[in-house]
Amino acid sequence: MTPDADPPVATPAARRKRGRLKVFLGMSPGVGKTWEMLRAARRRKAEGGDVVVGVAETHGRKETESLLRGLEVLARAPLAHRDRTLLEFDIDGALARRPELLLVDEYAHSNAPGSRHPKRWQDVEEILNAGIDVWTTLNVQHLESLSDVVLRITGVRQRESVPDSALSRADDIEVVDITPDELRKRMSEGKVYVPETARLAADNFFKVENLTALRELALRRAAQTVDDQLVATLRERGMEGPWAAGERILVLVGGDAMAASLVRTGRRMSDVMMDAPWTVAHVDRPSGAGQAAASAGRISDAFKLAEQLGGRTLLLTGDDVVRTVMDHARRSNVTQIVIGKGRDSRLSEWLGRSLAAELLRHARGAAIHVVTDDSEPEPVRREWKPAFGSWRGYVIGVGFVGLATLAALFLDRTFERVDLGVVYLSAVLAAGVLYGLRPALAAATTAFLVYNFLFLAPRYSLGIGSPTDLLTLVVFWAVALVTGALAGRVREQARAAQRRASGVSALLAASQALSAAGDRAAAARILAEQTAAAAGAKALVLLPVDGELALVASAPDGVDAALSAEVMAAARWTWEKGEPAGHGTGTLPQGRWTFRPLEGVRGRAGVAGIEAAALSPGSDEERLALALLDQGAVSLERAELATEAVETETLRRADRFRSALMNSVSHDLRTPLSTVLGSATTLIDYGKSLTPAVRDDLLLSIREEAERLGRYVGDLLDMTRLEGGGLNIKSDWTDVRDVLNAAAERVSRRLQTRRMTRDFPASLSVVQADPGLLEQALVNILENAIEYSPDGSTIELAAYEDRGSVVISIEDEGKGIPTAELERVFDKFRRMEESTDRSKGAGLGLAIARGFVEALNGRIAAASPIHDGKGTRVLISLPKAIATHPSLL
Template sequence: MPVDDPKRPDPEALLAAANKARRGRLKVFLGMAPGVGKTYEMLRAARRRKAEGADVLIGVVETHGRRETESLLRGMDVLPRRPIEHRGRVQMEFDIDAALERKPKILLVDEYAHSNAIGSRHPKRWQDVEELLAAGIDVWTTLNVQHLESLVDVVQRITGVRQRETVPDSALSRADDIELVDITPDELRERMAAGKVYVPETARLAADNFFKVENLTALRELALRRAAQTVDDQLIATMREKGVEGPWAAGERILVLVSGDAMAATLVRAGRRLSDMMMDAPWIVTHVERTDRPLARDGDAARLREAYRLAEQLGGATVALSGGDIVDTVMAYARRHNVTQIVIGKSVESRWRELLERSLAGALLREARGVAVHVVTEAAPEREPRPPAPLRPDRWRGYAVGALFIAAATLAAWGLDVAFNRVDLGMIFLTAVLAAGVLHGLRPALAAATVAFLVYNCLFLEPRYSFVVGSPTDFITLVVFWAVALASGGLAGRVREQALGSQRRAAAVTTLLAASRTFSAASGRDAVAKALAEQVSAAAGGLAVVLLPQGDEIALAHGSPELAPLDAAQMAAARWAWDKGEVAGFGTGTLPQSRWTFWPLDGVRARTGVAGLAAGAAPLGADQERLVLALLEQGAVALERSQLAAEAVETETLRRADRFRSALMNSVSHDLRTPLSTVLGASTTLIDYGDKLAKPVREDLVVSIREEAERLNRYVANLLDMTRIEGGALRLRTDWIDVRDVLNAAADRVSRRLGGRELARDFPRELSLIQADASLLEQVVVNVLENAIAYSPPEARIEMAAYEDRANVVISIEDEGRGIPTSELERVFDKFRRMEEPSDRTQGAGLGLSIAKGFIDALGGRIAAASPIHDGRGTRILISLPKTVTTPHHLL
C-alpha cells in the first residue's frame, strides 16, 4: 500500500490507541450546574455494573446530604478516607494509595475539579485520576461545565462568578466516554425549591444569583456544545485510527482555502458566515505552500498573514499545509479531519489558468467525494490589481544567463554544423536549456526552451534563416524538440526549486536547533532574553528587543544588535501586547502607526514577556515570519523555564530555611529547656532550703548549676556559630599557628567534662606550622571532643593525635563508643543530626559536628568520619588542614 494512501491508518493515531490500551478508561458524567444529578446517575450506573458482576469500588462520593443519593451507597464497597492534618485541622480526603493497592475494575471518584487538602500527593483530584488511569484502573467521575479552564472567563461573564477550581480541557479531551446529564433550567430550579440541591436558605440565595434561568440556559448550551465537541474529536480519532476515509457528516467541519491574492480576507469572512449558518461549526483557514514553486512575493505573504490574523480574531483555527499538488494535499487533509465543507475563491485572473492548466475549483469538484465545495467569486470592481513586480536585476539574471547559454549553444552548433555532416545539433540546445533550469529555475528554463526552439528552426533546419518548416519530418522533429526542451527544462527548474526549498527548511531547522541549544545553555532570565533578541534579530535581519515584566509594568531588558530606545507610542503597543496577549504595532490593527511590531511571549502556563521587531525596508517573507514566530515560541518557553527554575531555587531555599527553623525550635524546646529547668530547680532549692541542707548537698547543687549553665552556654554558642555560617558572616583571622598548641588548649577546655574517661595525646616532636584561625580550629577540636565524650562509655579512652604528610597537617580524634552506622556516615555532619538513642543528659543539639564542618570548610580543609575502627565499635574523626608550602619527602 502506498505510504500516502489516505486509507492507511494514521501512525500517530495507532500509537495513541496503543498507549490508551495500557491505561484505564475514563468516563465523565458532565452537567451544566450542581444539582442536575451527575453523582446520582453515576451511582445508578455503578449499581447496574455491580449487579452484572463487575468489581466496583466507591473511592470518594460527595452526597451533600441528599437522601436519594445516599440511598444508592447502601450495599456498595466504599473506600475509607484518609485523614490529613494541616494547621491543627483534620480533613478527610480520598486515599489514592489504598485505591492503587485495592485496584478495582471500576473506581468512582466524584468531583473531578476538586482541590485536594494541603499535604496530599497531588494538588488537584484530576491529577489523582491521571495516576489511577496510568495504573490501569477504570475511573468514573463527575464534572460541571463551568469548571473547564477554557470557559472560566465565559462563565464569569455569564454568571458573575469566577471559578477557582478548574480542570484543563486536555484532561476532559482524554476521556474515553462522556455522558451528559441534562435537565431543563425550570426543572433544576424546582428541585432547588424542594430542597433537593441546597438547604432552603442557601437555595433561595442561589436561585436569585447563580441559578437564574438565563444563566442556566447559557450553561446548558455550553455543556451541550462541549459534549458534542468531545464526541466529534473521538469520531475523528477513531477514523484516523481505523484508516476510514471521510467525510462522515455526523457534524459539519469547514475548511477555507486561501492564497496570497486579494480574496484572502473575503474567503475568511465567508467561512465565518458559513460557520454561523451551520450552528457555529468548527472552521479552519489554510494555505497550501507548493514545495515545487518559489516562495510567494512579499505582498502575498502579507495578505496571508492578515488572513490568518483575521481568522483567529473571528474564532477560526489556522493551519499551514505543504505539498506538491494543492488538490491532493487539501483532499488528504479533508479526509483525515472529517471536513464536510470546503470554501475556495475564483478570481477573474484565474480564467487564463482554466485555459492553460487545470482549474482549482474544477479539480476539487472532480476529487471531492461527500464534500461540499463552495466557490466564492470576486466582483470585478472590487478586485485589487496585483502591483507589478519591481524590475530588480536578480529577477532578470536567470533569463540573461539562459540567453547566454543559448548563444553559446548556437555558436557550438554552428561550428559543428560547418565541420561535420549530419550532426544532431538539438542535443546541444537541450543541454543549454537544462543548464538554465538547474541554475536559475523553472521560468528561465521555459524561456530558454522557447528561444532554443526558434533559433534551431531558423538557423539549422531547411529552409535556413526562416521560421518556415520545410518538411513534415522537420516539423515533427521540431515539435518533439520543443516538447522535450520544455519538459526537461521545467523538470530541472522544479528540481532546483525543491532543492532550494529543502535548503531553506533545513536552514530554518538548523537555526531553531541552534536557538534551542542556546536557550538551554542560558542561565537565568536575562541570559535567555539576550539570546532571544539575538536570534530574532539574526532571523529577521533587523532590530529586535525583548521586554520583561518588572512588577506590574514591562521594561526593556535586551536588544540586538543594540538596545534601541522606544518612544511613547511604541511602549504603548508593547504594553498592549503584554496586557491583552495580542500582536500590536506595525502591520496590525492596534497602534499600526508604530514602526515596531510586538508579540506577546506566552509560555505554557503564563505570559513571560514581550518581543519587538523593528519594521524594515521590506516586510518579512513567509519563511522568515514562520521562523521568527517559532523562535518567539521557543524563547517564551525558555523564559518560563528559567523563571520556574528561579522559583524552584527560591522554594528550595525557603524549604531548607523552614526545615532549619523547625529543627532549631525542636532543639531549643528540648535541649535548652532541660538545663534551664535544672538551674531553676537547683537555685530555687538553695534559696528555699539552703540553711536546712547539708554542705555536700549544697555543693552538689552549686556544681549542677555551674555545669548546666556551661551546657547552656555551649548551646547558645553553637547556635550563634551556626547562624554565622548560614548567614555568611564568618570572618577569618589567620596567623601562623602550631596545631599542637591548639589541641592542648582544646583538651584543657573539655577536661572537666571528661569524667572518668582518659584523654591520650600523641603529638610528634616537630610539626610544620600552618596558616589558620586558631580560635576557629580550637572550637572545631572542642566540638569533636565533646561529641566523642557524649558517645563514649564512662571509663573509655579517647585518643587525640596529630601528624603530617607532604601537603597537609592531619588531626585524628578516636573514641571507643558504639560507633556510627555505615548508613549515617555521610549525614553525620548534617545540622541537628544526632544518634537515634541518646547517650546521656549531656548530649547536645546536634550542631557540634555540623559547625565543625562549616569551620573547616572556611579554613580550606577537610573533615571526615570513619566507623567502626576496633571490633565493630569506635569512631575516628579526621581533620586535614593544608600547608602553605609542601614539605619534601626527605624532611618528613
C-alpha cells in the same frame, strides 16, 4: 498555525484488549450521577451480569444507599496517613475478584498519599487495561481544560481534575441532566447537602446562572466526545469523510484582497451553525513562484484576524491545490468549504479551470460556499524581468549555443550527414536545466536562427527553406518549454526544501541554546541573538524588572542608545495590552521598531522588538522569527520558574532551619534558663536558711546551666554565620598541637571522671589556618565526645602528618555511631539520641565543626565502631602549603 495532522485512532485489536469505560457525566454535584449508575447496575445484575461495586460515595443519602442492597461491594483498603487510617479503593482486590463490570464512583478523586496512583482515574486505567469494564461518574468542572473557564464562571478553583484525554477514551458517555431549578429544589429539601450547607451552596456555587453555564459545558463536552468517537469509528471502517454529524468549516484564503472578508464570512457561518469549529487555511505551492510581499502580507493579516476571531489557522502544502484541500477535508471531516471567486478570465470560466469550478467538480459530501468580490480589481502593473532577476542565465544560454555552433562547424567539416540539430538541442537542454524556462526559450530561438543561418539551405540566410526546418524550430521551442518548466519546478522545490531545512535547523539550534540558558538574562541574550540572525536586523528583549519594563538584552550590543521615549511607549503598550505595537501596526506606527509580546504558558514573559521593515509580512523569515519568539517566551518562563524554584528551595531550607531553631530555642534554651532562674530564686529567698552544701550545689547548677546556655547561643551564632556566609577567616601559620592543647584546656573542666590522652609527634609541619575557627571546631568535637562517652572512659587526641596534609584524630570510647548514620552525623540538628532527649545539646556542634573545617579548605569525617563494636573517631585533614617529600616523613 496548527499542523495538518490527524489524531491517533485506537486499533480494533487494542480496543478488544481493553475494558469498556462508561462515564456518567453531570453538570455539578447533586444531579444524581451515582444514583443513576447504581440503578443501571441493578438492571445489569438482574439480567445475569457479574457486577461489583468498587467504590460508591453515597454521602449519607438514604435513597442512594438503598440501591446498594443486593450488589456485591468490595471492602476498601486501609491506608495509614498522619496518625489516621484512611479507606481507599482496593485496586488489588478488584483485580483479584475480576468481575465483568466494576463500579468506581468519583472519577476525579485524589487518592491519599501512599496509594499506588495519585488519582482515581489512574486506578481506573489499570482496571481497564486488565480487560474489566468500568462505570464511573464525573462532574464537568473537573475536566482539566475547563478549570479556568469554571473558575471564571463560579469563582471556585477545582483542586481535583481529570485530563481531557481520559474522558476522550471513554466508550460511552451518559449525561445525567436536570434543570437548575430542579437541582436547587433538591438542595432545599436536603437531598444534596445538610440544610446549613445547602443554604451556603445555593448562595454561592449553586446559583442559577452558574448551573446554567455548567450545564451547557456538560452538554457541549458530551457532544464533542460523541462526535470524535463517530469520526474514529468511521475511519476504522474505512469510510471516507466528510460525515455531517457535526459542522466543520474550512475557509480558503489567498494573497488577494478578499482574504479578510473570507475570514469574517467563516466567523459568521460558525455563529449561525451553533459555534461550529472553523479553520482558515492557505495552500502553499512549493513549485510555484515566490509570493509577492503584498500577497504574503494579506495572508499573514488574514491569519491574525482569524486568531483574533477565535478560529484556527492552518498552512497546507501541495502543488495540486484542489487535491490538497479535499484530502484535508476528508481527513478532518470538513463539511463546509468557503472560497472566494475573483474576476476570472472568460477562457478560464469557459474551460472550467477556476478554483471554484474545480472544487465543485471534486467535492464529495462537503458544501462549497463561493463568496464573490464586487469591488473593482486593482490595476496590475506587469514588469518583465529576466529569470531570477539577472541577465546571467540568458548570457550563459547563448554561450551554450555558441559552443554548440563551434562543435557543429567542426562536425560538419569532418563528417558527412551528421544530425547537427541534436547538438543544438543539447545546448537548449543545458540552459533549461541550469537556468529555467526563459533562458531556455532564448537559447532555443538563438539556436534555431544560428542553425538555420549556417547549416540549413539556403545557407547564410534566415529564410526557411522547407517544412522540416519549421518543424525543427517547433521542436527546439518544445524542448525549451518542457526542460525549462521541469527545471524551474525542481529548483523551486529544492529552494523551498532548503528554506524549510534552514528554518528547522535554526529552530533546533535556538531551542538547544535556550534550553541551556541558566537564568532569564542568559535566555534573553540568546533570544535576541537568534532573532537578529533570523530577521537579519537588530533585535531587543525587554523584561519586567521591579515592576518596570527594562531592556535586558540586545543584538548587536549597544542598541540601547536608540530606545527613545517613543520606542519605550510602544514597548510598554505591547507589555500591558499583549498586542503588537510600533512600525507596521495600528499602534504608534511611526516608530523604528516593531514590538511583539512574548506569551508563555502561564502568562506574558516580556516583549521583543525587531528593527523596522526588517521582515516582510507572511514571509518565511517572519514565520521563523515568530517561532523563535514563541520558543523564547517559553524559555524565559522556564528560566523564571527555575529561579523561583531555587528561591523556593532556599526559603524552604531557611524555613526548616528556622523551625528547627525555634524548636531548639523553645526547649534547649528554656531548660537551662529555668534551672538558672529557679536556683537563683531559691538562693535569694532561702539563702540564709540553706546549708553550705546546698548553696554550693545551687551555685554549681547555675554555673553549669549558664555555661550550657552560653554554648547553645554560641552554636546558634556560629551556625548563623555559616548559613549567612559571614565567616571572617584570618589565616596564619598554625601548629595544630597548640590548637589541640588550647581546645583540651577549654573542655578540661567538663571531663569529670573521664581521662584525656595526647599523642603528638615531636615535630609537626605548620599549616595555613585560622586558629580561632580551628579551635572552636575542635572544642565542639571534644564536647560531643564527652557527652557521648561513659564515665571513666578515655578520650584520645592525636596528630600526625602524611605527604600532603596534617591530620587530627579525636577518639572516644562511647557506644559509637550506627553505620547508616555516619554520612548524616554532621547534619544540622542531628542527634544520635531519641528526639525527647534534650540533654545532649541542639545537634549543631558537629555541623558547625564541619562548616569551619571546610571553610579552612580541610576535610572532616567520622569512623565507627573503632574496636569491640564501640567508639568513634573523628578525623580532620588540613592541607599543607607544600607537600613533604616521602623521605622526610
